[in-house]
Amino acid sequence: MPSETAETAEIVVVPHTHWDREWYLPFQRFRAGLVRTLDEVLGIMAADPGYRFTMDGQLAALEDYLEVRPERLPLVRALVTEGRLAAGPWLVLADSFLCSGETLVRNLEYGVRGAEALGGVMRVGYLPDQFGHCAQLPQILRLAGFEHACLWRGVPARVDRDAFAWTGADGSTIRTQYLPGGYAGAVALFSGPAEAAPDRLAAFAETMRPWNPDGPLLAMYGADHSTPAPDIASCGVRLATLGDYLAGRGPSVAGLPAVTGELRSAARAGLLPGVVSARVPAKRAMARAERVIARYAEPLAALWLPGDPAAARLLESAWRRLITCAGHDSITGCGADETAQQVAARIAEAEQTGQAVVDLVSASLAERVARDRLVVVNPSPFARTALVLADLPESRARLLAPGGGPVPLQRLELAPTLLGETTVDGLARLLGRLHDRELSGQRIVSWEADAAGGLFTLVVGRHATTGYDYSALRRAVLDGAAARPGPWRVRTLAEPVVTVAARVSVPPLGRTVLTTAPTTEPVVDSAAAPAAESGAGPAAGPATGLLPARPRGDASGPAAPATAAPVRVGPGGAGLDNGLLRVTVAPDGTLSLAGSAGAGARGAEVRGVGRIVDGGDAGDTYDHAPPRHDLLVDTPVSVEVETLCAGPLVSVLEIRRAYRWPAWSSPDGRSEQTEAVTVTTRAELRAGEPYLRLETSFDNRARDHRVRWHAPLPRPAAESFAEGQFAVVRRGLTVEGGCGEHPLPTFPAEGFVSAGGLAVLLDQVTEYELTGGELALTLLRSVGHLSRDGNAHRPEPAGPALPTPDAQCPGPTAMRFAVLPHAGTWDEAGLPRLAEEYRHELLAVPGSGGGPDAQDVPPAAPAPAGPLPAAGGSPGRGPLSGAGDGLPGRGPLSVEGAGVLLTALRERDGALEVRLVAEHPAATEAVLRGSFRAARRAGLLGAAGEPLEVAGGAVRLPLRPYEIATLHLAR
Helix, strand or coil: CCCCCHHHHCEEEEEECECCCCCCCCHHHHHHHHHHHHHHHHHHHHHCCCCCEECCCEHHHHHHHHHHCHHHHHHHHHHHHHCCEECCCECCCECCCCCCHHHHHHHHHHHHHHHHHHCCCCCCEEECCCCCECCCHHHHHHHCCCCEEEECCECCCCCCCCEEEEECCCCCEEEEEECCCCCCCCCCCCCCCHHHHHHHHHHHHHHHHHHCCCCCEEEEECCECCCCCCCHHHHCCEECCHHHHHHHHCCCCCCCCEEECCECECCCCCCCHHHHCCCHHHHHHHHHHHHHHHHHHHHHHHHHCCCCHHHHHHHHHHHHHHHHCCECCCCCCCCCHHHHHHHHHHHHHHHHHHHHHHHHHHHHHHCCCECCEEEEECCCCCCEEEEEEEEEEHHHCEEECCCCCECCEEEEEECCCEEEEEEECCHHHHHHHCECCEECCEEEEEEEEECCCCEEEEEEECCCCCCCCHHHHHHHHHHHHHHCCCCEEEEEEECCEEEEEEEEEECCCCEEEEEEECCCCCCECHHHCCHHHCCCCCCCCCECCCCCCCCCCCCCCCCCCCCCCCCEECHHHCEEECCCEEEEECCCCCEEEEECHHHCCCCCEEEEECEEEEEECCCCCCCCCCCCECCCECCCCEEEEEEEEECCCEEEEEEEEEEEEECCECCCEECCCEEEEEEEEEEEEECCCCCEEEEEEEEECCCCEEEEEEEECCCCCCCEEEEECCEEEEECCCCCCECCECCCCCEEECCEEEECCEEEEECCCEEEEEECCEEEEEEEEECCECCCCCCCCCCCCCCCCCECHHHHCCEEEEEEEEEEECCCCCCCCCHHHHHHHHHCCCEEEECCECCHHHCCCCCCCCCCCCCCCCCCCCCCCCCCCCCCCCCCCCCCEEEECCCEEEEEEEEECCEEEEEEEECCCCCEEEEEEECCCEEEEECCCCCEEEEECCECCEEEEEECCCCEEEEEEEC
């Protein structure tokens, strides 16, 4: 081969591979190929000291390899330490729109930490194949100490250089290397006859030089799951890692094209935006797991179980599983069905592990209060007055506040009492089933023997406030056995329990302890009574209604008072009114919403909210594509409205609309055969809340279609504002197309979306579009192929044309969100605060100990407490309880400030690490108050920063718009 020439001297070759951990094959089958590839690469590197290799910017590939080849760890560590094998900086290559901002931070943290343990991290924000990039990635990378990013998709047409200055939502700028030919731009550079290599190198230089008029050219030599040739160094080119190449270019952005905000253009590469709505149930599960881990398990363990090694290890495990699900071919849903099944299982395991930590906290705190107490905990860093569910003994179905006053209650339902019935040959056999004081995980309350009828009845419950004498129970069993030697029926009854909704005030990140009290008045079934008869206000007597499956969540808007007007149901169940929002049901099942002064929305009104539109989808998991002759169905065959619950604290209407949807679609059109589908909308209005909670559900029996929820805008809008990944992003009505991809202006939103005076609060990443003066949310998109060769919105396949029947999402499906009209801008309406409250509910659990004197008793093994309630769904009977927050009258930590949100709270080296973001369009100030003696700023990855002044138990921190700040507080 020739020695270095003028053409080769200006080319720097970066050997690499892009490794999808899971995609059209599940993880373990792809890993088998990874082992073969890295075996070859490491063999080449061991034989050639000049060889360099970049392992795709994700540490997980090396970890996956070393699990199979642990004997290669010394070689891998030596190569990483020498700088020849580039490791990290990410744990996985995550989709930045389909996970939370905090998950992105932890992804970087775990990747950097793991790579440094191997010998060093590649300090380049390498993002080779993600489907666009969120607006806060420049700030995240700069806060982690990075000076370079490198990416391919999403770059707008105005970028005409191979580098640009990318500025994030807060103003942080990072030099970003653009890959004009993609991460596989030089994959064919060394293919073909060896004697033709100089010609190929010269052609590459001629093609790339317009992108980079000065300096060496970057040649990314590699592709998906590829192994580089072993002898490329003999071609006379320079080999480098990606980090080596960018270090030589320097961090300066002078003279480079400038781009601000998110990157969602298809001008230079296909964006594949349909992944946002592919396999919607996975997006729901991911968001729920993120909340359980980041906003319940981790902060509560830091506050209530500091230094607990079991909690720390469980949290580590939960985060790692969660992060691996954020991969750009994982949570996106654009993989094989087997891959999607594994992702779903890992998400579930991550959530369950986080829930186990909440169980540990619950067990520790619950035993510090007596069994006649109920502890309610607030996960938000500001005071909340909200609804929470609790199961109480029917005989003690009242709650008293710490001062002894009554807590506003609404009775919802009476739980069934018969737990089981069986027959035993002799009653004495029953003693073998009794374990001390418990039976079936509950405490024995009482018993009764009926020898004449051969019936022995046991009553058990979780709320028993007194013990029992086992010897007396044993004597009753033996006496009964002697009186009746034959068979006995043994019946187990639950202590009568009623579910109530209580409106409770709780301090920031703190708790309040309520006391159950005897029920002194008869129960009125409010679902069968007019609203006027169910009480004059929230302090009225108990009432029934809401069933467990109904949509529930936390209550109270930003300025909700401790008392609020009752929620009333209109005549015939035609509407709801809580003094802040008035809701009316139209004959077609859509809703009219009218706001009032309490929500800052006086005069804001919108009609026709909730129109359901079903259309065909002849696309795939990457891109929606309507049939050539589409048929949109938006008119119901029939409409029914039923009042499920009628105040005073919460009222619920159920709207059932029957439709006939085409059974399937093809690229040409939709079938004449139809499926009968009933779309059920449960509309819930609570006292003190300025928004209407909605749950829309149906049994999906059709194929290849898209179902969207539409709402007209109160006023014309040419832009939308969507919250997600530490920012609120402004978007127009169009997107930049290119590369043959149809420019479909559908976008992701994580926390809320607002346009034209209408806002929707979300509890999962949701696809939306502004179309025809309406806001449309995608409830479900059903498709049957990973990639379809004839996709009308994309000329080239995005992957193999594999059938994916599970991506049709058959069976029951539901989505929860809340809607409100508002005056002014999104920040004037306080939407970040409302979204925080909607997504994060109060938790409640009965006490399990002997009272205040039991505070020093070691925690018992936790009893199963049930999962956390779905955010935006049912308020918890969640498993957290507690007896002390360390500060009389307030919580252990509070955060104030316009638009200032808490995104993380955890223990780090004995201190509390707090992460905040200012989701506000103007400069603001965060004020932290609590029982800490010192504070300092910290780096995104935990490095100590400058000290902060603590005055009067408070820290004041000025923040730029959308600034992310990490602080360490000494307890």
